[in-house]
Amino acid sequence: MSTPQAAPGTRSGPHQVLLLVYALFTVAAGARSGVQLAIDPGRAPVAYGLSVVAAVTYALGWVAIRRASVGRTGFARWMLWVELGGVVVVGVLSLVRRDWFPEPSVWSDFGIGYVFVPLVLPVTGLLWLHRQAPGRDHGPGTMVTVHRRIVTAFRVVALLEAVSWLGLLIGMFFKYVTESGEVGVQVFGPIHGAVFIAYVALTLVTARLQRWSLPVTVVALGCSIPPFATVVFEVWAQRTGRLAVSPAASPEGRREFTAAP
Numbered sequence: 001m002s003t004p005q006a007a008p009g010t011r012s013g014p015h016q017v018l019l020l021v022y023a024l025f026t027v028a029a030g031a032r033s034g035v036q037l038a039i040d041p042g043r044a045p046v047a048y049g050l051s052v053v054a055a056v057t058y059a060l061g062w063v064a065i066r067r068a069s070v071g072r073t074g075f076a077r078w079m080l081w082v083e084l085g086g087v088v089v090v091g092v093l094s095l096v097r098r099d100w101f102p103e104p105s106v107w108s109d110f111g112i113g114y115v116f117v118p119l120v121l122p123v124t125g126l127l128w129l130h131r132q133a134p135g136r137d138h139g140p141g142t143m144v145t146v147h148r149r150i151v152t153a154f155r156v157v158a159l160l161e162a163v164s165w166l167g168l169l170i171g172m173f174f175k176y177v178t179e180s181g182e183v184g185v186q187v188f189g190p191i192h193g194a195v196f197i198a199y200v201a202l203t204l205v206t207a208r209l210q211r212w213s214l215p216v217t218v219v220a221l222g223c224s225i226p227p228f229a230t231v232v233f234e235v236w237a238q239r240t241g242r243l244a245v246s247p248a249a250s251p252e253g254r255r256e257f258t259a260a261p
Helices: 013-039 045-068 073-096 117-131 140-177 183-210 214-222 229-239 251-259
Strands: none
Touching: 013 045, 013 117, 013 140, 013 183, 045 073, 045 117, 073 117, 140 183, 140 229, 183 214, 214 229
């Protein structure tokens, strides 16, 4: 029996980002539902139960995206549609049946607690699967372009992470120092959380693409904790060439470069 071969382009940067985000959301949703059920399971059983469903869905989504890397896209497509349907249905229910949600679930209000990432994630996955259709160009030039986009996304998210920290610090000032309200914390708290997840995921993918050493990767991840440190790291990485992209940087480009006369 023949072993399934990887579909062209599926082991790309976007594929790795999807795997990381699904893994992070599996842990986040699972931990959230576990804590909620352990502390007070009777307070919001519907919402807590739906958080468990979300965690299981993200775990199955991770498996589905992983299987797609060897060309088995059927399960991934099915799971992504199930996930999208779940977010939409729970989002509508949370609006029309508020009494079922005294505490929010992961998918309440279409994932507003995670800055709508739960709503965007399955759509992004479906678009990624669409790009794997036969006949699309996945040659070295295309992979270098994807590589460059991943690095650019890392730089943008590093800046956004610092901006979200600024908004959160301002909100904390008004909440704890002037005691004039907590709107800023309520707004920028979820935003900062979502950008933090995106930064961690993109850092791991970029570190692999750029072949960063383990100490550099650890420092990059650690910079997500102190305010504004991600910008400092991004500037340093850019100046030291750790964010440079060339045709020889990707595996495809290196093979092509080596084979050239």
